[in-house]
Each structure stands twice: as structure tokens, then as C-alpha cells.
Amino acid sequence: MIENIILSMRGIWSHKLRSILTMLGVIIGIASIIAIVSIVQGTNRKLEKSLIGSGNNVVSVSVLQENWEYDFSGGIPSGIPVVNDASIENIKNIEGVVDACKYHTRQGWNQVFYKDVGLSYGKVVGINPGYLNLVEYQINSGRDFAEEEYTNGKKVAIVDESAKDMLFNGENPVGEALEINGEPFIVVGVAKNLNKQQEEYESINDYYMNSYSSGQGQIFIPDGTWPIVYQYDEPEAVAIKVENVKQMQSVAASASDELNIYITNMDGYKYGANSGDDTESLKTLTNAIQLMLVGIASLSLLVGGIGVMNIMLVSVTERTSEIGLKKALGAKRRVIMAQFLTESAVLTSVGGILGIIVGIGLAKLISTLTGLEFAVSIPWIFISVAFSMGIGILFGAMPASKASKLNPIEALRRD
Amino acid sequence: MILELSNIYKTYQQDALEVPVLKDVSLSVDKGDYLAIQGPSGSGKSTLMNIIGCLDLPTSGNYMLNGTNVLTQSDNALSEIRCREIGFVFQSYQLLPGETALHNVMLPLSFAGVPRHKRRAIAEEALKRVGLGERMHFMPNQLSGGQKQRVAIARALVNDPNIILADEPTGALDQKSGAQVMELFKKLNEEGVTIVMITHDSGIAAHAKTIKYIVDGRIYDREEDARHAIVEEEQSAEATEAEEA
Numbered sequence: 001m002i003e004n005i006i007l008s009m010r011g012i013w014s015h016k017l018r019s020i021l022t023m024l025g026v027i028i029g030i031a032s033i034i035a036i037v038s039i040v041q042g043t044n045r046k047l048e049k050s051l052i053g054s055g056n057n058v059v060s061v062s063v064l065q066e067n068w069e070y071d072f073s074g075g076i077p078s079g080i081p082v083v084n085d086a087s088i089e090n091i092k093n094i095e096g097v098v099d100a101c102k103y104h105t106r107q108g109w110n111q112v113f114y115k116d117v118g119l120s121y122g123k124v125v126g127i128n129p130g131y132l133n134l135v136e137y138q139i140n141s142g143r144d145f146a147e148e149e150y151t152n153g154k155k156v157a158i159v160d161e162s163a164k165d166m167l168f169n170g171e172n173p174v175g176e177a178l179e180i181n182g183e184p185f186i187v188v189g190v191a192k193n194l195n196k197q198q199e200e201y202e203s204i205n206d207y208y209m210n211s212y213s214s215g216q217g218q219i220f221i222p223d224g225t226w227p228i229v230y231q232y233d234e235p236e237a238v239a240i241k242v243e244n245v246k247q248m249q250s251v252a253a254s255a256s257d258e259l260n261i262y263i264t265n266m267d268g269y270k271y272g273a274n275s276g277d278d279t280e281s282l283k284t285l286t287n288a289i290q291l292m293l294v295g296i297a298s299l300s301l302l303v304g305g306i307g308v309m310n311i312m313l314v315s316v317t318e319r320t321s322e323i324g325l326k327k328a329l330g331a332k333r334r335v336i337m338a339q340f341l342t343e344s345a346v347l348t349s350v351g352g353i354l355g356i357i358v359g360i361g362l363a364k365l366i367s368t369l370t371g372l373e374f375a376v377s378i379p380w381i382f383i384s385v386a387f388s389m390g391i392g393i394l395f396g397a398m399p400a401s402k403a404s405k406l407n408p409i410e411a412l413r414r415d
Numbered sequence: 416m417i418l419e420l421s422n423i424y425k426t427y428q429q430d431a432l433e434v435p436v437l438k439d440v441s442l443s444v445d446k447g448d449y450l451a452i453q454g455p456s457g458s459g460k461s462t463l464m465n466i467i468g469c470l471d472l473p474t475s476g477n478y479m480l481n482g483t484n485v486l487t488q489s490d491n492a493l494s495e496i497r498c499r500e501i502g503f504v505f506q507s508y509q510l511l512p513g514e515t516a517l518h519n520v521m522l523p524l525s526f527a528g529v530p531r532h533k534r535r536a537i538a539e540e541a542l543k544r545v546g547l548g549e550r551m552h553f554m555p556n557q558l559s560g561g562q563k564q565r566v567a568i569a570r571a572l573v574n575d576p577n578i579i580l581a582d583e584p585t586g587a588l589d590q591k592s593g594a595q596v597m598e599l600f601k602k603l604n605e606e607g608v609t610i611v612m613i614t615h616d617s618g619i620a621a622h623a624k625t626i627k628y629i630v631d632g633r634i635y636d637r638e639e640d641a642r643h644a645i646v647e648e649e650q651s652a653e654a655t656e657a658e659e660a
């Protein structure tokens with residue numbers, strides 16, 4: 001066996017150009033698979049990271065219509081009661097939940113103004129005591145809401161860092177007056193997300209995830225003041241902190257079930273987790289793209305395999321007298337079979353290894369050109385080597401079998 | 416009796432035409448024999464050699480080789496028989512051009528399943544036996560015709576076969592190297608190796624202990640009978656020519 005491998009290597013080396021041309025199909029096929037998988041895996045890893053980074057173990061359950069967060073632009077749907085305290089208690093008792101807190105939220109164009117500057121796509125959040133702590137925001141200038149401000153309808157607001165940048169150009173906003181949905185509010189403090197580093201948009205994905213999760217600025221107001229700006233009995237959302245990011249999906253599902261009990265509306269409104277689901281569906285999408293592209297690349301492998309079969313048939317013809325001599329000297333069929341199968345398997349394996357190197361290089365190149373992340377997948381490298389070896393064996397089988405059945409006299413008579 | 420052919424016929428099918436090449440050939444060889452089969456070109460010598468060497472099967476007849484009925488064997492079993500029982504020496508040497516003399520000689524050992532670490536020593540021994548101990552690492556194209564044929568003889572010897580089967584072993588050699596090969600065969604035969612040699616050359620055939628003659632696919636023990644057959648054949652050929660004219 002080792003002898004055969006060394007012999008095959010020697011054969012490949014002595015026909016360098018021919019071997020490279022033969023391996024080209026396999027090299028291209030494996031290289032594209034490795035490049036695709038590296039980019040897709042990198043993107044998925046990035047998606048996971050951004051979910052963890054921006055959500056800090058917090059998942060929000062809100063009213064969805066057809067899986068999209070309902071934006072209240074079409075009015076208040078009927079039959080969706082406010083979240084009752086018993087539900088919050090039940091959610092807190094779900095396995096893996098650290099804390100839960102209900103809130104109101106609206107995201108939309110120009111609902112917040114400072115002088116004539118509008119917050120183009122900001123989020124207004126009506127919060128209850130403990131909310132900021134739960135979502136891991138900290139007051140870093142000004143003050144938090146006082147206990148009584150949560151209930152006495154005072155028009156005070158806390159802005160986050162992005163809103164501060166957008167509306168006040170980074171200047172200290174404490175004491176300034178804002179206009180939310182036409183009502184004047186006094187800014188009392190600025191809150192900062194403890195988990196979020198300085199925004200760095202390494203890729204388009206990053207940007208998307210960030211804009212999606214926090215909008216371009218958040219304005220917090222006491223939940224008790226919410227009806228003054230918006231309406232009474234508006235459906236609420238629940239922010240839930242979990243012990244572990246991996247539990248987000250299941251916790252969100254259980255919490256949604258709890259809240260959905262009370263929905264009597266028939267128009268397809270349901271509670272659900274939006275951003276978490278969305279990352280999953282993005283991952284499903286990128287995985288589907290990966291599957292499709294790998295499928296296409298496999299076609300190149302098929303073509304490569306046919307090329308290998310062709311060159312092996314040529315090789316068998318070229319070496320008819322060698323094969324005939326070996327058979328005459330007592331080589332059994334399997335000896336000849338093994339020799340040619342090893343040769344084609346070594347040929348495609350070398351092609352596969354070259355393909356992996358080219359593929360990683362390609363992924364790196366794509367990554368620098370587009371800013372997409374890439375991750376080299378060790379299992380896929382092994383799969384690729386095994387797969388290309390398999391191609392060699394599969395497509396080498398016919399020529400090898402043909403060689404092993406050669407009639408020694410016919411073969412010896414050639415010269 | 417090592418080898419016994421009885422009533423062997425070999426007929427080639429060429430399109431619609433049946434070409435009988437061997438006709439009722441019976442032949443037996445004892446252990447330690449040195450047999451030459453002499454005949455003119457086209458008489459069926461190589462065909463007979465292929466059958467004796469288990470490279471081809473006869474159309475009919477019987478062939479026992481060292482107690483085995485060759486005619487009932489599978490392709491793989493025939494490989495096995497060739498490997499253990501027969502050492503081939505071909506007119507055109509048939510060495511692998513990309514391998515050294517030593518590796519060429521080691522080749523049949525791997526087919527016989529001899530462990531790798533033992534192969535080299537056995538092959539070196541065989542090369543010394545044919546007087547090529549100094550040239551083991553030469554490539555075939557660095558050897559003379561006579562030396563190449565001696566490498567081939569060493570290769571034929573490594574698996575300790577019962578018979579050495581040689582088809583025109585001196586056919587491609589000059590007088591001197593031909594004589595060397597004959598010398599070697601004689602020595603090997605004296606050491607107990609059975610040899611069956613095929614040639615068209617009466618001078619070469621004379622080196623053997625026994626000579627048999629083949630003319631037009633038939634075997635003759637005595638030279639006069641063979642001569643007679645040749646004359647008859649020529650006469651019949653002249654007759655057909657005359658008829659045509």
C-alpha cells in the first residue's frame with residue numbers, strides 16, 4: 001500500500017502538467033466548497049456574536065403580526081390586553097429566566113424632535129422600575145427616574161448614547177427639552193449600554209444587526225407617562241433576561257405561550273421574539289445558500305471526477321504492456337486494481353489538498369474585499385479530503401477494473 | 416512428471432475463418448529436464464509457450480501442471496500458478512524501464528506475498544547467481560542486451576519456480592551474449608532447474624538435453640520426421656500455387 005502511494009506520487013510528479021490539468025476540476029470544486037463554507041460559517045459566527053453582544057442575554061417578547069414586530073401604525077389592535085402581573089410572575093418562573101419586566105415601545109420615523117432635529121428611526125420605550133438594570137443600561141450622566149416619576153405622569157426622559165449623538169450632536173442633553181409625539185419632555189439623564197463597545201461596523205452584517213436591535217437611538221420615558229403621549233391599554237412587550245444565550249429561543253417560546261393565552265384577537269397577532277428569531281432565520285438562510293452553493297461546486301467535482309476517469313483510462317492504455325507483464329509474472333487482479341485505485345485516489349486527494357489551500361486563500365481574499373468574516377472549518381477540511389479521495393476511488397474504479405482484466409498475452413504482444 | 420500436455424488443440428477464430436495453430440500436441444517434461452522445442456517461424460511455438468505458461472488456455476485437450484488441472488482454473492488461480500510454478504524469460508526481456516535491475520527482480524516476490532524486508536536479499540542473491548551482483552542498481556537502459564536478459568533470468572528465478580520457460584531467449588542477442596545465456600541455462604539446469612526453451616535456431620536448441628520439433632502446429636520427436644513434414648508442407652504450398660497459376 002505505502003509502496004503504491006509512493007509509486008503514485010512519483011507518477012504524479014513525473015507528469016506534472018498532466019496531473020495538474022487532471023486535478024483542476026477537483027481543485028476548483030474543493031476550493032469553492034471551502035471558500036463558501038468558510039465565508040458562511042464566518043458570517044454565522046458573526047451573527048451569533050452580534051446577537052450576544054447587542055442583546056446581552058436579554059430577549060424581548062412583543063406583539064408580532066406575521067412574524068414582524070407590530071409598529072402600531074395601523075392603530076391599536078383590539079383583543080390584546082395589557083400584560084398582567086400574574087403573567088410576569090409565571091414568566092419569571094420559567095426555567096433559565098433571571099428576571100422579566102414589561103414595557104411599551106414604539107419605533108418609527110420622526111416621533112422625537114429636539115428643536116428641528118428629528119430622530120429618523122428612533123425607538124421610544126415606556127419603562128417600569130428595574131427595566132434599565134435588566135437590559136444592562138447604566139446612567140452615566142444626569143439621573144435615573146425617581147420612584148414617583150414612574151406613576152405621576154411627569155414628562156421626563158432618559159436618552160441613550162446614540163440618541164444623544166443623533167439629536168444633541170454629542171453635547172450634554174441633561175436639562176434640555178425634547179418633543180415626543182408633540183409632547184414636551186425634559187431630559188434628566190443619559191444611559192449607556194454596558195455591553196456595547198464603541199460602535200464598530202466591521203461589516204454590513206454588523207451594521208444591520210446594530211440598527212435593527214437598538215434603532216438609531218432610544219428614548220426612555222416612565223411607563224406611567226406613556227398614555228399621555230400615546231394611548232391607554234396599548235399592548236405591551238416583555239424584556240426577559242436569561243441565564244444563557246442558548247436558552248433565549250426556548251424561553252421566548254414559553255413566555256410567548258403564556259402571553260398568548262389572553263389574546264382574543266383573531267387577525268393573527270401573536271406574541272413572539274423578533275430579533276432572536278430573525279438571527280435564526282438569517283442563519284437558516286445563509287445555511288440554505290451554503291447548501292445551494294456547495295451543490296453547484298459539487299458539479300465541478302463531478303466534472304473533475306470524469307476528468308480523472310478519462311486520464312486513468314489513458315494511463316491504463318499507456319501501460320498495457322506493464323500491466324500485462326505484471327499479470328504474466330503472477331499479479332492477481334486485486335494487485336492491479338489496488339495499484340490503479342491508489343493512483344487515482346492519490347491524484348484526487350492531492351487535488352483536494354491543493355483545493356483546500358486555494359479555497360482558504362480565496363475566502364481570505366473575499367473577506368478582505370467585502371468585509372465578510374471567514375472561519376476555517378476543520379470538519380469541512382476533513383470532509384473535503386475524504387470526499388476527494390472518494391471521488392478518486394469512485395471514478396478510478398472502472399479504469400482499474402479494466403486494467404485488472406487485461407489479457408496478459410494481448411498486452412505482451414503489443415511490442 | 417512436472418508438466419503433461421495431452422492432445423492439445425488451439426484454434427484461433429479470425430472473423431469467420433478458423434485458424435488451427437496447434438494440432439494434437441502431446442508433451443511431457445520431467446523434473447530436471449532441459450527441453451528445447453525447435454521450429455520455423457509461424458509454426459506455433461509462441462502459442463504453445465503461452466499455453467505451457469498458463470497465459471492462455473487451449474481450445475481442447477488436457478494440461479496437468481505439477482498435479483493441477485490448468486484448464487479448470489480461474490483467472491486469479493492462473494496468476495497464482497504462474498507466480499509459484501513458472502519463471503518466464505521473453506525474447507524482448509520485458510523489464511520495467513523505470514525500475515532498477517534490483518526492483519525488476521523484486522517484482523514477482525511482491526506478487527508471491529514475500530514480506531517486504533525479505534525481498535531485497537532474495538533478489539540480490541538471484542542477481543549474483545546470474546553474474547550481475549555489480550549492476551543491481553542499474554536502470555535497464557544502462558544495461559546491454561545480454562545483461563538485460565540475465566536480469567530477466569534472475570527475475571524468473573526469484574520465486575523458485577518448478578520450470579523456467581524461455582521463448583527465444585537469445586533471439587535479440589549477439590553470438591557472445593547468446594552463448595553466455597546458454598552457459599547460464601546449463602548451469603541452472605545442473606543445479607536442478609527444469610527448463611523449457613523455445614527457439615527456431617538449431618544451434619541454440621543443441622544446448623538442451625532433449626529437442627523436440629514443431630512444424631505447422633504438430634510436435635515431432637525426431638528431426639527426420641520434422642524435415643519430412645516441412646518438405647510435405649512446401650510441396651503442398653507449391654501445388655496450390657501451381658493450381659492457381
Ligand SMILES: Nc1ncnc2c1ncn2[C@@H]1O[C@H](COP(=O)(O)OP(=O)(O)OP(=O)(O)O)[C@@H](O)[C@H]1O
Pocket residue numbers: 427428429434436454455456457458459460461462463615
Ligand atoms: N491471436 C491470434 N489470432 C489469430 N492467429 C494467431 C494469433 N496468434 C497467433 N496466430 C497465428 O498462429 C500461428 C502461430 O503463431 P506463433 O506466434 O505461435 O508462431 P511462432 O512459432 O512463435 O513464430 P515466430 O517464430 O515467428 O515467433 C501464426 O500463423 C499466427 O498467425
Ligand SMILES: [Mg+2]
Pocket residue numbers: 460461462
Ligand atoms: Mg514466437
